Amino acid sequence: MKKMYSNKAVIAVLVGPGLLLFAFAVLAPIILSIYYGFTNSTGMGSYDFVGMKNYKELIHDEAFFISIRNSALLALGFICIQHPIAMVTAYILDRLGGRAEHFFRCVFFIPNVISVAVIAYLWKFIYNPDFGLLNNIIKFFGGEGKVNWLGQDIAIWSVLIVLIWHGFGWGMLIYYTGIKNIDPTLYEAASIDGAGSVQTFFGITLPLMKPVIQVNVTMALISALKQMETVYLLTNGGPGNATQFTANYLYQQAFRAFKYGYGNAIGVVFIILCVVLTVITNKVFEDRDLKEEKKLNKISMRKEAI
Amino acid sequence: MHTKAKSSAIKHGSPFSRAVIWILLIVVAIIQIFPLVWLLDFSLASSTEMFTNGLLIIPEKFRFDNYVKAFVDGNFLWYLKNSFLINVLAVVIVVLVSFMAAFAITRMHWKMSGLVKMILLMGMMIPIHATLLPNYKIYSTINMTDTMWSLLIPYVAFSMPQALFLMTGFLESIPKSLEEAAVIDGCGIFRVVFGIDMPMMKPSIATVSIMTFLNNWNEFMMASTYLSSDKWKTLPFSVLEFTGEYSSNYAAQFAVMALTAAPAVIVYIILNKQITKGVALGAVKG
Numbered sequence: 001m002k003k004m005y006s007n008k009a010v011i012a013v014l015v016g017p018g019l020l021l022f023a024f025a026v027l028a029p030i031i032l033s034i035y036y037g038f039t040n041s042t043g044m045g046s047y048d049f050v051g052m053k054n055y056k057e058l059i060h061d062e063a064f065f066i067s068i069r070n071s072a073l074l075a076l077g078f079i080c081i082q083h084p085i086a087m088v089t090a091y092i093l094d095r096l097g098g099r100a101e102h103f104f105r106c107v108f109f110i111p112n113v114i115s116v117a118v119i120a121y122l123w124k125f126i127y128n129p130d131f132g133l134l135n136n137i138i139k140f141f142g143g144e145g146k147v148n149w150l151g152q153d154i155a156i157w158s159v160l161i162v163l164i165w166h167g168f169g170w171g172m173l174i175y176y177t178g179i180k181n182i183d184p185t186l187y188e189a190a191s192i193d194g195a196g197s198v199q200t201f202f203g204i205t206l207p208l209m210k211p212v213i214q215v216n217v218t219m220a221l222i223s224a225l226k227q228m229e230t231v232y233l234l235t236n237g238g239p240g241n242a243t244q245f246t247a248n249y250l251y252q253q254a255f256r257a258f259k260y261g262y263g264n265a266i267g268v269v270f271i272i273l274c275v276v277l278t279v280i281t282n283k284v285f286e287d288r289d290l291k292e293e294k295k296l297n298k299i300s301m302r303k304e305a306i
Numbered sequence: 307m308h309t310k311a312k313s314s315a316i317k318h319g320s321p322f323s324r325a326v327i328w329i330l331l332i333v334v335a336i337i338q339i340f341p342l343v344w345l346l347d348f349s350l351a352s353s354t355e356m357f358t359n360g361l362l363i364i365p366e367k368f369r370f371d372n373y374v375k376a377f378v379d380g381n382f383l384w385y386l387k388n389s390f391l392i393n394v395l396a397v398v399i400v401v402l403v404s405f406m407a408a409f410a411i412t413r414m415h416w417k418m419s420g421l422v423k424m425i426l427l428m429g430m431m432i433p434i435h436a437t438l439l440p441n442y443k444i445y446s447t448i449n450m451t452d453t454m455w456s457l458l459i460p461y462v463a464f465s466m467p468q469a470l471f472l473m474t475g476f477l478e479s480i481p482k483s484l485e486e487a488a489v490i491d492g493c494g495i496f497r498v499v500f501g502i503d504m505p506m507m508k509p510s511i512a513t514v515s516i517m518t519f520l521n522n523w524n525e526f527m528m529a530s531t532y533l534s535s536d537k538w539k540t541l542p543f544s545v546l547e548f549t550g551e552y553s554s555n556y557a558a559q560f561a562v563m564a565l566t567a568a569p570a571v572i573v574y575i576i577l578n579k580q581i582t583k584g585v586a587l588g589a590v591k592g
Binding site for chain 2 (some may be wrong): 013275
């Protein structure tokens with residue numbers, strides 16, 4: 001038995017395909033990006049090594065910093081607007097029960113299964129100054145309805161709205177699952193004690209949802225940093241670089257501005273940013289969990305002492 | 307008993323709080339679904355009818371010919387077939403590869419298992435879009451652009467880490483006793499892997515399949531970078547290409563969008579329960 005479970009050839013056969021795929025589709029491109037990041041390649045023909053020039057340029061590149069700022073704004077939008085609404089909706093949904101619960105859960109999640117290609121073009125029409133839905137809604141309520149939603153000043157907010165709207169179902173569903181996992185006897189106890197809905201939410205649901213909130217916040221931060229597809233189709237970073245995001249910017253630099261070397265340098269920095277952000281958020285939440293566990297242990301120890 | 311207690315606030319609460327709850331639910335539902343209703347409505351009108359001040363239009367007659375145009379000129383069936391084929395293959399390969407790796411990592415005895423697991427999971431942190439530029443170079447060097455593999459390989463590679471994570475977790479929770487009995491009966495290792503363990507993994511295989519499908523079904527960045535001809539283009543291209551061709555026929559554009567969105571929405575409504583469960587499991591543990 002033991003011999004069979006440590007057969008090297010079998011292990012190689014089992015892990016081999018996974019490792020090969022990883023090496024070919026993930027590792028090789030990263031190494032190639034690091035290599036091209038040090039060159040002035042245009043994507044075609046010959047090129048020279050330019051050392052750290054691309055990285056020095058990046059430090060002074062305003063568009064890159066706008067991208068980071070936009071990611072930060074998006075993350076804030078997710079956490080401060082999308083998540084609170086998603087959590088309250090999930091909480092209500094859980095207590096609804098029956099067909100209504102099923103129906104609303106389905107409705108809230110539908111935008112999420114629709115292709116970004118459709119979503120981006122649909123919102124282009126919604127923002128259309130001539131016959132767009134949004135301006136028509138403003139007219140419907142008696143306004144003038146001539147807002148240029150994708151114009152310089154407000155384009156970024158319009159983009160954020162689309163992203164927050166499209167991702168809502170996902171965030172809601174995760175909170176919903178978290179709430180479903182809460183022990184129902186706790187709610188019974190609360191209702192026997194005469195707690196109302198609002199009290200129960202803040203007293204029981206919210207504290208018990210901490211781990212789920214952490215998962216959701218982590219995912220929001222990272223997906224805000226990684227955002228590309230919606231922006232690529234909706235505004236392609238414009239007007240100017242007002243709605244630029246990092247992934248879109250590196251793509252543009254490489255394939256539109258023919259600065260393939262520079263695009264790769266941005267790619268390298270982008271990968272580092274994503275890894276660092278993932279590691280930091282995991283660390284922060286882990287440390288917090290440990291501290292809280294210690295606190296709980298202390299409390300229970302004290303109780304035992306009493 | 308407990309369901310009664312749970313829903314008490316909603317069914318037996320004061321009329322005021324009940325009204326607030328329903329208004330909130332309905333407002334959120336309208337915000338989420340109205341743009342899609344609008345899409346469907348406009349897709350049945352004619353382009354000239356769109357310049358209206360109302361929110362929805364009642365078309366003079368339903369323009370199903372918009373859909374005919376979208377269906378034929380949007381290359382709908384061909385792209386749907388490509389999407390379906392590539393995604394099904396991706397799911398099968400992801401399940402197989404990650405299950406095999408998960409078995410080796412959790413069950414077999416070897417020194418590097420921890421390290422290999424860590425390396426494979428690291429893929430989760432890497433942003434897909436950072437690999438677009440170098441992968442384009444690699445694929446064009448080895449003549450892999452414009453083939454099915456240029457989509458299949460990255461789709462599988464980027465879905466694998468999460469699948470592996472879910473499967474190692476699930477495998478650890480399965481007791482080894484059944485395996486041991488099989489080995490004593492003379493089963494070889496591959497019989498154990500595929501004949502004994504794999505059938506027990508059904509719930510996590512379902513989750514992994516749903517996650518992989520959802521992640522890749524709507525993908526188009528890689529597709530538009532690595533593909534040049536129609537041969538392997540996927541469903542999102544119906545919209546991307548059609549809107550260019552019919553740039554002034556708005557109604558037909560609405561129709562192609564509605565048509566492209568339809569398969570995923572219909573499947574979601576039918577498999578609502580399973581998908582909700584799958585997404586929840588995958589996300590909370592991932």
